[in-house]
Amino acid sequence: MNTSTFSELVLEDRVHRAIYTDPAIFEMEMTRIFGAVWVYLAHESQIPGNDDYITARLGLRPVIAVRDSQGKIRCLYNRCAHRGARICREARGSARTFQCPYHGWTYFNTGKLRGVPWPEGYACDFKDPQFNLAQVPRVESYRGFIFGTLNLDAPSLSEYLGLVRKPIDEWLDRHPGGKVSVREANRLKFKGNWKLAYDNAADGYHVVFSHRSLLEMEHRAAKDAAKGMSFYMGKPDEAPMYVQVFARGHHFKDKRPNVEKRAGALWELEAAHPGMEHYESSIRSKLGEKAGRALDLAASEPVNINVFPNLSLLGNHIQVIQPLAVDETDTTWYATALVDEAGELGGAADAVNALRMRTQEAFPNFGEVDDAVNFEEIQRGLAACEDEWVYMHRGLGIPGRVRQQADGTLKAPATDEVFMREHMKEWKRLMSSQPRLAITREP
Amino acid sequence: MLLEREARLLDEARFEEWLGLFAPQCAYWIPARPGAGDPRREVAVAFDDRRRLEDRIYRLRTGSAWSQAPASRTVRLVTNIEVFENSMARSNFLISEFRSGETRRWAGWCGYRLKDCKIEVKQVNLLDCDQNLRNPSLLL
Numbered sequence: 001m002n003t004s005t006f007s008e009l010v011l012e013d014r015v016h017r018a019i020y021t022d023p024a025i026f027e028m029e030m031t032r033i034f035g036a037v038w039v040y041l042a043h044e045s046q047i048p049g050n051d052d053y054i055t056a057r058l059g060l061r062p063v064i065a066v067r068d069s070q071g072k073i074r075c076l077y078n079r080c081a082h083r084g085a086r087i088c089r090e091a092r093g094s095a096r097t098f099q100c101p102y103h104g105w106t107y108f109n110t111g112k113l114r115g116v117p118w119p120e121g122y123a124c125d126f127k128d129p130q131f132n133l134a135q136v137p138r139v140e141s142y143r144g145f146i147f148g149t150l151n152l153d154a155p156s157l158s159e160y161l162g163l164v165r166k167p168i169d170e171w172l173d174r175h176p177g178g179k180v181s182v183r184e185a186n187r188l189k190f191k192g193n194w195k196l197a198y199d200n201a202a203d204g205y206h207v208v209f210s211h212r213s214l215l216e217m218e219h220r221a222a223k224d225a226a227k228g229m230s231f232y233m234g235k236p237d238e239a240p241m242y243v244q245v246f247a248r249g250h251h252f253k254d255k256r257p258n259v260e261k262r263a264g265a266l267w268e269l270e271a272a273h274p275g276m277e278h279y280e281s282s283i284r285s286k287l288g289e290k291a292g293r294a295l296d297l298a299a300s301e302p303v304n305i306n307v308f309p310n311l312s313l314l315g316n317h318i319q320v321i322q323p324l325a326v327d328e329t330d331t332t333w334y335a336t337a338l339v340d341e342a343g344e345l346g347g348a349a350d351a352v353n354a355l356r357m358r359t360q361e362a363f364p365n366f367g368e369v370d371d372a373v374n375f376e377e378i379q380r381g382l383a384a385c386e387d388e389w390v391y392m393h394r395g396l397g398i399p400g401r402v403r404q405q406a407d408g409t410l411k412a413p414a415t416d417e418v419f420m421r422e423h424m425k426e427w428k429r430l431m432s433s434q435p436r437l438a439i440t441r442e443p
Numbered sequence: 444m445l446l447e448r449e450a451r452l453l454d455e456a457r458f459e460e461w462l463g464l465f466a467p468q469c470a471y472w473i474p475a476r477p478g479a480g481d482p483r484r485e486v487a488v489a490f491d492d493r494r495r496l497e498d499r500i501y502r503l504r505t506g507s508a509w510s511q512a513p514a515s516r517t518v519r520l521v522t523n524i525e526v527f528e529n530s531m532a533r534s535n536f537l538i539s540e541f542r543s544g545e546t547r548r549w550a551g552w553c554g555y556r557l558k559d560c561k562i563e564v565k566q567v568n569l570l571d572c573d574q575n576l577r578n579p580s581l582l583l
Binding site for chain 1: 486575
């Protein structure tokens with residue numbers, strides 16, 4: 001595909017339906033996006049000890065994210081160097097070596113070939129690295145978030161993240177010790193293109209419509225109270241919340257300014273959850289005046305922090321967007337828990353986490369399902385081939401609406417679509433580039 | 444008979460009557476992994492008490508739950524029913540769901556704890572509980 005095509009597909013105020021429907025474009029994305037930039041792979045808490053691994057994907061490539069026997073985090077290709085079979089068929093585990101079930105070739109978890117059966121039947125030298133597992137050449141972790149890229153020319157992970165590190169740091173630092181631990185997930189799938197999920201990631205315009213039933217549900221028992229995302233009702237663009245856009249396709253919806261800066265105020269926004277009263281009373285009796293701050297840690301943090309292309313920190317969730325096909329995507333909402341090693345919460349951490357599991361189940365169950373159906377319906381609507389354009393022009397051309405900040409970022413009101421326009425520009429730039437991608441076989 | 448009736452009420456979208464089969468204090472639990480795990484430490488696909496079940500049904504009745512608008516058509520098969528002396532029961536299930544032009548399937552087994560002829564705990568163990576599920580908006 002001619003790369004000047006992308007200038008015709010991504011305009012200032014709209015994008016062409018083909019970017020969501022064309023399998024040839026999807027295939028190019030699997031290298032020019034998922035490979036050329038830093039792609040989120042796993043959280044360190046999923047592989048806490050040496051030899052721990054999980055199987056995952058980088059784009060469509062099957063990989064093993066492993067903490068090797070010396071403690072180094074690697075992303076091995078889950079693909080036997082011999083004939084191409086996946087060597088590891090489990091979702092997670094602990095292993096010093098991996099043996100291919102087909103011909104028994106065995107590898108250390110550094111990727112180095114350990115041995116093959118009856119090597120005397122081969123004329124080649126098995127010490128040659130060509131027989132080691134392929135692996136992602138650059139794997140880095142930012143405060144527990146593990147990313148990988150095949151692009152030898154990519155900047156460091158820290159530079160790639162740039163200013164989005166600040167909201168990520170704030171999201172982590174509200175927890176004792178500045179860390180969280182992954183605890184299972186709500187796993188969803190929709191028949192639609194992966195970018196439909198990323199386009200929604202900082203969308204404030206859809207909330208009162210797509211999530212109407214969630215808002216009604218949350219107010220069933222508390223009609224006059226402010227619950228959940230009720231701050232989107234009325235005049236959301238006049239509310240203190242805002243969307244902030246960074247370079248490289250990252251963005252941030254910050255709803256924290258809508259919430260009173262008082263310990264316990266965030267917790268008060270939570271609608272009813274199982275076990276709420278029991279655990280709340282246990283936390284209050286343990287912590288007294290300090291209970292409000294602990295309860296806030298069980299509540300959904302009102303942020304959407306989006307790292308292009310596949311990671312969002314939403315509420316307390318780590319959401320990962322996984323493309324499967326041009327019209328199929330998995331979104332996995334990993335739940336997180338506090339890790340209170342220093343005992344800052346006076347023994348209440350387990351109770352806070354129990355509450356936090358229930359608060360985290362709410363949005364995937366009662367909110368995200370409606371968005372996912374809307375994404376599927378977009379994919380269906382886009383089959384209308386003559387109806388070419390997908391509009392992203394909300395806020396464009398209104399003087400003073402999008403405000404450039406001193407640090408180069410942009411800020412706009414909550415329902416603005418500037419964040420989409422900017423990530424599409426970045427998408428266009430990446431798709432028009434020819435990155436130098438490589439694997440390595442050097443453990 | 445309770446389990447067949449439960450299945451029919453759900454197939455007929457008689458959600459409030461279905462909830463009437465549950466004890467006043469009850470749990471509806473769909474674990475997120477085989478072996479179930481501990482809901483105090485990890486999220487489940489769903490972990491509802493009676494109040495959250497009421498919320499779930501309330502949401503379905505708003506008319507704006509887009510994931511069930513229009514509503515799915517379902518036929519439930521409940522089979523391999525065993526009732527034990529300690530008020531526990533189990534069954535296997537297969538739910539055929541017609542939605543958006545195709546018929547989908549939810550399969551697994553259920554564990555029940557019963558009290559005074561009501562369901563105190565229903566644990567729904569989906570075969571694919573740890574996989575990415577497409578529109579899990581049905582009451583299972």
